Each structure stands twice: as C-alpha cells, then as structure tokens.
Amino acid sequence: MDALKKFDGQYWRSLFDSRVGKTTWPYGSGVWSKKEWVLPEIDSDDIVSAFEGNSNLFWAERYGKQFLGMNDLWVKHCGISHTGSFKDLGMTVLVSQVNRLRKMHKPVVGVGCASTGDTSAALSAYCASAGIPSIVFLPANKISMAQLVQPIANGAFVLSIDTDFDGCMQLIREVTAELPIYLANSLNSLRLEGQKTAAIEILQQFEWEVPDWVIVPGGNLGNIYAFYKGFHMCKELGLVDRIPRLVCAQAANANPLYVHYKSGWKDFKPVKANTTFASAIQIGDPVSIDRAVFALKKSNGIVEEATEEELMDAMAQADSTGMFICPHTGVALTALSKLRNAGVIAPTDRTVVVSTAHGLKFTQSKVDYHSKEIKNMECRFANPPVQVKADFGSVMDVLKKYLLSKNSKF
Numbered sequence: 434m435d436a437l438k439k440f441d442g443q444y445w446r447s448l449f450d451s452r453v454g455k456t457t458w459p460y461g462s463g464v465w466s467k468k469e470w471v472l473p474e475i476d477s478d479d480i481v482s483a484f485e486g487n488s489n490l491f492w493a494e495r496y497g498k499q500f501l502g503m504n505d506l507w508v509k510h511c512g513i514s515h516t517g518s519f520k521d522l523g524m525t526v527l528v529s530q531v532n533r534l535r536k537m538h539k540p541v542v543g544v545g546c547a548s549t550g551d552t553s554a555a556l557s558a559y560c561a562s563a564g565i566p567s568i569v570f571l572p573a574n575k576i577s578m579a580q581l582v583q584p585i586a587n588g589a590f591v592l593s594i595d596t597d598f599d600g601c602m603q604l605i606r607e608v609t610a611e612l613p614i615y616l617a618n619s620l621n622s623l624r625l626e627g628q629k630t631a632a633i634e635i636l637q638q639f640e641w642e643v644p645d646w647v648i649v650p651g652g653n654l655g656n657i658y659a660f661y662k663g664f665h666m667c668k669e670l671g672l673v674d675r676i677p678r679l680v681c682a683q684a685a686n687a688n689p690l691y692v693h694y695k696s697g698w699k700d701f702k703p704v705k706a707n708t709t710f711a712s713a714i715q716i717g718d719p720v721s722i723d724r725a726v727f728a729l730k731k732s733n734g735i736v737e738e739a740t741e742e743e744l745m746d747a748m749a750q751a752d753s754t755g756m757f758i759c760p761h762t763g764v765a766l767t768a769l770s771k772l773r774n775a776g777v778i779a780p781t782d783r784t785v786v787v788s789t790a791h792g793l794k795f796t797q798s799k800v801d802y803h804s805k806e807i808k809n810m811e812c813r814f815a816n817p818p819v820q821v822k823a824d825f826g827s828v829m830d831v832l833k834k835y836l837l838s839k840n841s842k843f
C-alpha cells in the first residue's frame with residue numbers, strides 16, 4: 434500500500450521539482466497544472482538514440498548487455514532504405530546497367546526475378562523509376578502483405594504462382610532462357626557488386642578497424658558472398674589487414690547450408706523449405722550455394738540455425754529494446770546467442786549483426802506473436818494490449834499494477 438501511495442500526483446511532482454529545481458511538468462491539468470517547461474541538463478550517457486554514431490550502424494547497447502553480456506554489439510540496418518531491404522544496394526547497380534543496355538539498343542524487353550518479397554520490391558521500384566518493364570514471380574501466399582503490395586504498386590507484372598520460391602526460381606530461369614528478359618536474381622554478379630558496399634561501409638564506419646564477427650541471415654545466399662567480397666576487396670586494397678569471421682544464419686525450417694556445413698561440406702543437397710516466419714529466407718535450393726561455401730571457408734566462417742520459437746523470441750526481445758527488426762534479423766540474433774553461449778563469440782568481441790529488412794514489412798508475424806496466436810509457441814515475450822473499460826478508476830487500476838511491476842524501487 435505504501436508503494437501505491439507513491440503514485441499520488443504530488444509525489445511525481447516533487448520528483449520533477451527536485452530534479453530540475455522548479456515545477457516542470459508541462460502536461461495535463463489538476464495536480465500537474467501547466468507551468469513553464471525547463472529542460473534539465475543531461476549527460477551524454479542519458480541520450481537515447483536509435484542510431485549511435487553512424488546513420489545505419491547502431492550500437493545495440495541494451496540488447497547486448499541485457500541478453501548476451503556483450504558490450505560491443507552493433508546492428509547494421511540495411512532495411513532503412515528506399516524499399517526497406519538490403520536488396521536496394523544491388524538493384525540500383527543492376528537496373529542502371531540494364532538502363533544503359535537499353536539506351537545502347539540492346540534487346541532487353543524487361544527485367545525479371547523470382548522473389549520472396551524483398552528482391553521484387555527493389556526491382557519493381559528501380560525499374561519503375563527508369564521506365565523499364567519489370568516481371569516478378571512470387572510464391573502465392575508465402576510473402577508478407579507489405580511485400581506483395583510493393584511490386585503491385587510499382588506497376589510490375591506480378592505473377593503469383595502456386596509453388597514455393599525454389600519453384601519460382603526454376604521457372605524464371607527457364608523463361609529468361611527463352612525471352613530477352615534480363616534476370617535480376619543474385620546469381621547475376623551486378624547485384625553482388627552493389628551489395629558488397631555494405632561491407633565496405635561497415636569498415637569505413639569503424640574507421641577501418643575490422644570487427645571480429647559479422648552475422649548475416651542467409652536464404653538464396655548471394656549476400657553472405659557479397660559481404661565476403663567487400664571485405665576481401667578492402668584487404669586487397671590494403672585498407673585493412675584482415676577480414677571478419679562470417680556467420681551465416683539460417684532458419685531451421687529452410688536450412689540447406691546449415692546441413693551442408695554440419696556434414697563437413699560433403700555433397701550439397703537441396704532441401705524442401707518449410708514455412709518459416711523468416712519468409713524471405715524460405716529457400717531450399719539457394720542459387721549462390723557455391724559462392725557462400727567459398728566465402729565461409731575463406732573467412733573461417735560458421736553456419737548456425739534458429740527454430741521458429743527461437744527467432745520469434747529473439748525478435749521480440751530485440752524489439753523490446755527499441756529495435757523493431759524483421760524475423761530474419763531474429764535468426765541472426767539467435768545465431769549470435771548460440772555462439773555466445775557456446776563461448777565461440779566472446780563478450781568483448783566486436784560483432785555486427787546484419788539486419789536485412791525493415792520490421793514494418795513483417796507486422797503480421799509480430800501481431801501473431803504478441804497476440805499469442807501461434808500454434809505450439811509459448812510467445813514468452815508477448816506484450817498484448819490490455820483491454821480496459823473507459824473509466825478513470827479502471828484505467829488507474831491497470832496503470833498502477835503495470836507501474837509497480839516495472840518499478841521495483843517503489
């Protein structure tokens with residue numbers, strides 16, 4: 434009861450008074466009447482910023498310390514971009530080249546891709562901007578609504594095909610062998626030239642100090658190779674003297690690289706990719722398998738996997754520290770956590786997790802999780818909204834309960 438008394442408005446008012454020397458609470462009426470707002474001085478440690486230091490490379494201080502006991506964990510957010518994923522980096526290069534080819538009157542009637550949602554979004558946007566027809570093959574009902582609407586809105590010719598990504602990939606390869614449609618998937622090295630810039634940018638953002646680890650979610654596997662290519666190029670140029678160890682993180686429901694790695698890189702076998710919340714990496718027969726294996730061998734790399742529960746829990750925990758990540762980044766964070774727990778990654782290792790897409794593309798998965806509506810999943814970190822009657826007493830009751838649970842010092 435004593436603790437509850439402290440929710441009295443006067444208590445809060447005195448708290449603010451004592452912090453800044455005069456009444457400062459600027460909102461509301463009644464106990465907290467509106468008075469002059471004086472900003473207290475703050476220390477630089479108090480500053481809460483989503484982006485510490487550089488624009489898209491941020492220090493995941495709270496997540497690192499709270500969940501992993503790490504103090505040098507960084508997230509490279511590649512989803513803060515025009516279409517909300519790292520695909521923009523490569524697609525601008527590829528579509529620019531196609532634009533040039535068309536100006537040279539080369540017979541390119543359009544650009545096509547198979548996609549789990551991010552590649553098609555980027556392709557359709559850049560093509561629309563250049564006035565080039567884009568054709569996208571999407572697995573029906575297997576990508577998020579936000580991703581589906583992107584190529585539709587950008588005026589692409591969208592084929593929703595009753596198969597999975599691997600089926601779409603097979604079909605687009607056959608079609609582009611017949612028609613002068615330029616294939617924009619990441620087996621095209623122009624894509625990788627663009628994507629490798631993320632690796633160069635990480636080194637530049639750390640002022641050419643090489644991180645110990647870089648963790649990348651992997652599906653079609655072009656990106657892990659692109660990162661290797663960028664780091665390797667900087668080493669060749671003498672900008673750095675080593676490259677980071679790479680970790681490729683896969684969903685356990687679509688894990689052909691993980692299985693291959695665990696077999697000691699014996700014969701690669703495609704798998705049937707099962708449904709995963711990390712839908713952009715729901716791929717069983719990745720086109721860049723050989724390049725990925727090369728990159729991992731050259732970087733003394735590791736492959737890890739994440740179950741559905743692990744990746745969704747990791748996403749929820751990361752979001753609770755302010756990140757709002759995509760499920761694929763949840764896969765990468767799970768890989769990190771497993772490697773930390775196994776003692777492979779040390780608490781002080783400088784580690785960069787590559788966040789591949791914007792969380793807003795995957796809101797349905799977050800809604801399902803926080804509503805605890807996922808079969809066979811505990812959803813341990815769900816934060817469902819509280820239903821409350823529209824009266825002051827009811828609102829105060831739930832608020833007091835909530836605030837007491839959050840503020841043990843009261």
Ligand SMILES: N[C@@H](CCOP(=O)(O)O)C(=O)O
Nearest residue numbers: 548549550551552618619653
């Ligand atoms: N996750 C990808 C799948 C296609 O991969 P790509 O590397 O060939 O573009 C997507 O978003 O479509």
